[in-house]
Amino acid sequence: MAKLVSKEETKEEMNGKSIVVILMGAPGSGKSTFCENVMKSSNRTWVRVCQDTIANGKAGTKAQCIKRAVDGLKDGKSVFIDRCNLEREQRSEFVKLGGREVDVHAVVLDLPARICISRSVKRTGHEGNLQGGRAAAVVNKMLQKKELPKLSEGFSRITFCQNDSDVQGALDMYTGLGAKETLPSGCFGQKNPDAKVQQGIMKFLKKAEDSSTKESKVDNSHHSVAFEETKGSSVDESINITPSIDNVNKEVKEEEDLPMYSSVPAVSTLAFPSISTSDFQFNLEKASDIIVEEVEKFLKNVENVRLVLVDLTHRSKILNLVKAKASQANIDSKKFFTFVGDITQLYTQGGLCCNVIANAANWRLKPGGGGVNAAIFKAAGPALETATEERAASLNPGSSLVVPLPLSSPLYEKEGVTHVIHILGPNMNPNRPNFLNNDYSKGCNVLRKAYSSLFEDFASIAQTQQTIEKGGDEQSVARPLELDQVLLERRSTNDFPNNDQKTKREDTYESERNKKCKGLEIALGTHHVSKLNDNASVSDPTQATKKNTPFKKEKIGGKISKSWGSWAQALHHIALNPEKHKNDVIEILDDVVVLNDLYPKARKHLLVLARTDGLDHLADVGEEHLQLLRNMHAVGEKWAKQFSSDDASLIFRLGYHSVPSLRQLHLHVISQDFNSTHLKNKKHWNSFNTAFFRDSVDVIDEISKDGKAKLNSDEKLMSMELRCHRCRSAHPNIPRLKSHINNCQASFPPNLLQEDHLIPLPIRRMETDE
Structure with missing residues (x-):
């Protein structure tokens, strides 16, 4: 029989302070387990905010975590912030949730690195997909940036746990905490190991x-x-x-x-x-x-x-x-x-x-x-x-x-x-x-x-x-234009067209996976030199990038050959052996393979790969390949229309880079919102919004008439000023450009309003402008 609760009791219950507990610790330190154990047995109502699952079971953003925490506090619940939070900047927004009716606590799971590494390496099915051998590098890197919390940050209480006994003590304390009870303020459990x-x-x-x-x-x-x-x-x-x-x-x-x-x-x-x-x-x-x-x-x-x-x-x-x-x-x-x-x-x-x-x-x-x-x-x-x-x-x-x-x-x-x-x-x-x-x-x-x-x-x-x-940009490390796709060969997600690419487990972790762990993967191809003899060498992508090309022509044994760096081979492997990459591809046809760009430069960004061996880039294409190009365009158009039917705001452009950085002819199918955290610099923008990007319909027309496509490979295109792809207004940097794009209602330029350059063609807007 349900217990009747009086208005007085309800009021008294509501007068109990909510608590925001910010968990801090490296991957594998036991943060999620701590939350689950407390929530399973506690008399207090808790909400667990985990960035790995914040977006309907998938990874999300810090902003989503803050919103979830605020909503929980409004409902009179207490909140666990289940993120690493090892840096002061990473936890500062959550500390601000405190106030007269909310206490902010820190529980620091400062366990030995070897334990965190061992747990991270051995675990499977982790929510943030941080497991296996690469987990060790991430844990070590994150611990280098560790900043232990201080009361001066805004915490009312900090509990340090440096071994299993400490963790159990903290578990017992929060599990037994009643709905109206509070904990003493101060710093507890910290030791000086020097x-x-x-x-x-x-x-x-x-x-x-x-x-x-x-x-x-x-x-x-x-x-x-x-x-x-x-x-x-x-x-x-x-x-x-x-x-x-x-x-x-x-x-x-x-x-x-x-x-x-x-x-x-x-x-x-x-x-x-x-x-x-x-x-x-x-x-x-x-x-x-x-x-x-x-x-x-x-x-x-x-x-x-x-x-x-x-x-x-x-x-x-x-x-x-x-x-x-x-x-x-x-x-x-x-x-x-x-x-x-x-x-x-x-x-x-x-x-x-x-x-x-x-x-x-x-x-x-x-x-x-x-x-x-x-x-x-x-x-x-x-x-x-x-x-x-x-x-x-x-x-x-x-x-x-x-x-x-x-x-x-x-x-x-x-x-x-x-x-x-x-x-x-x-x-x-x-x-x-x-x-x-x-x-x-x-x-x-x-x-x-x-x-x-x-x-x-x-x-x-x-x-x-x-x-x-160190956070160097693409130019400083000689990255190719499509470097984000280099990791396709190592991809571990099972994303499909209607799912956005998985956001990383937190801001620091995103940096680690993009720049370190899989930054190590990026380094895989940056210098693979084979000194088989004094006269033969494989292309050095560092030099190649300076010429805006991922390969160089060499004379070996009297023959001219092209050598691609190993970093440029990912798409080639997928195109020729798509059955080995079933988790990467979203459609396999007789002559093409379709997959999501790993780090899309817009809300929707697909690649349509030719399955023909020997077609490395647009320069290899001739009249005999016209039917293949038409098929690639038709497949890209089909996906663009499918996405647009689900979201009428999406408009797509189909085209090729004049000089791709990855081996294997591939068509970009990219929505024109350019709303992506992965679009970060001038090279990203200009590779899709200058003459360097060749529209598919123009390529087909040129090859049918002249037998080859025009390639706009001048490296100056990559350093052009940032201009809006609609109104062509200039902007000083990417953030300002993105802010403008979000509000720009101008029509697309006339050259893009021709048939099949944009899918679907924004006819109504064009007629209105006229």
């Missing part, structure tokens, strides 16, 4: 020094032993010869239960084995000299990177030799150190995050042969062999080859490795190819060239990654 951190670091360094001294004595009695083949050795089972900051933090964590990685800068890290010293039997003394010389030279010119020499056993002589010589050369041990462990399991077994690893390859670039080469190919799965074959069939001594790992590779998913750089050193083994017959003069030159090539490739990857992390 003393423990320092104590742990000193303890670790002493332990490492003692181990190193002992190890040197052991190695003196094993001069003839270069390697001990101990499969499965890991950092936990052996001694790290040179203490790195990662291991300092790991030791502190084990001894003092403090966050791991929290003090480590987000740097690009290359892990590499010693080249040519095992199967190729290169002299260890000479090899160690060259390693230290090349490392020292490299680190003088490159910032914010780390190099790690890896071997399986702590009895490795090459590691001890390099460690001793690096110390004599005063090389910073935080930038270069040795590490004991399996190079294919550095993160999962050793806690060492490396985004690039080097492979001591064979000249055929094939799996097998034992040692590092076999281990890396096996750990990376078939994807590495396939990706390698696409780039080169063989490798000359002293050369290297960069291969980006697909998202599906176990090395990417589990270890966070985004690139493998194959490298081939000199051979002093008479039973192996390219035997140098103990010619160490030539052999040392080849080995120097090999390490120099390896470090040069790594530097290019690192430079692009770091530029993106």
Whole structure:
């Protein structure tokens, strides 16, 4: 029987203060679990505001979260803000929800980084799709920006939880909080770990020094032993010869239960084995000299990177030799150190995050042969062999080859490795190819060239990654015009035409996924140089972009060929093998494939891909392809009309970029509202609103008459002033332009009001204007 509630009781109930609890913590810290547990048992009515599900179960925006919170407070409910909120700016808008009738609390789930990383990597079906190998990089990056809350921000109460016991205490407190009860104001549970951190670091360094001294004595009695083949050795089972900051933090964590990685800068890290010293039997003394010389030279010119020499056993002589010589050369041990462990399991077994690893390859670039080469190919799965074959069939001594790992590779998913750089050193083994017959003069030159090539490739990857992390625009990192589509090959969403692309879990997280995690993916293609010989090279997109083209023509073996960077291959793979990308495509026909642009430049933005191999861009199209172009236009027109029937405000334009940045002929079907957070700069705008963008109907007409389409590839088009696509008024920047577009009611220019240039054609507006 329902309980009767008097007016007095109702009034008294309403007089109880509502609470806004702003949860703070990295992904995997347990914020959502905290909310669910409280709401399941609490006597108080709570509303959970989660950006990952705010838009009818899909990700939304901060503004939507604020509105949901305000609505909940108006209904007399208390509110959980389930976002990371690690930066003061990220939580400031929610703090403002407080007032005379609303208390604002902070619950800080400041758990060790290793726990958050482990949970994030292992979980599946996460609301924000942050899981697997890339989660580790996101967690580490977000923790670098962590700003602990202060009462001065506007909080009435702050509760710090630094372990499971603290979390349980906070759970019990909020679960038992009655509808009319309040909690004492103040800051609770904060600890100062500085003393423990320092104590742990000193303890670790002493332990490492003692181990190193002992190890040197052991190695003196094993001069003839270069390697001990101990499969499965890991950092936990052996001694790290040179203490790195990662291991300092790991030791502190084990001894003092403090966050791991929290003090480590987000740097690009290359892990590499010693080249040519095992199967190729290169002299260890000479090899160690060259390693230290090349490392020292490299680190003088490159910032914010780390190099790690890896071997399986702590009895490795090459590691001890390099460690001793690096110390004599005063090389910073935080930038270069040795590490004991399996190079294919550095993160999962050793806690060492490396985004690039080097492979001591064979000249055929094939799996097998034992040692590092076999281990890396096996750990990376078939994807590495396939990706390698696409780039080169063989490798000359002293050369290297960069291969980006697909998202599906176990090395990417589990270890966070985004690139493998194959490298081939000199051979002093008479039973192996390219035997140098103990010619160490030539052999040392080849080995120097090999390490120099390896470090040069790594530097290019690192430079692009770091530029993106700093928020550089497309021009500063030599991004192509359609860079947002580069991630199509790695897409994990199941969006269909009537769904907007998934918004990221929060502003900080969006930055991470766009600029870092998948910014690492962007870096995949920025410098993939194959130095197969002194006369042949693959196009460097950095140079290509300066010419407004993603490829360059080269004369190789007497023939002119075009080389596309690997970053430009995503659409090509989808077009030729659409059945392997069923989650990406929305329609598959005999001659075309249709898919959403991953980062649309308008409310609706589709790509219609030609399935014909060899049609890389508009310049390849001739009269024999007219029927294909007409079919592509018809398919694009069909989708445009379908969208317009659902939303009469949508008007579409169909066309091609004069010089695309991605391989495979593709037609853009883009709505003319240009209402998108992904339209960020002048190049984005001008690529769709200058002569660089060729209307589909004009292209078809030109090819039918002249046999080819006119290409407006002048790079000056990309730097033209920003002009409204309707009234042609000029604007100083993208925000001002967007603001104008939202209110502009002018008719489209006459050239666009011709038949089939706009779909549907805005006839009524045109007649009114006349």
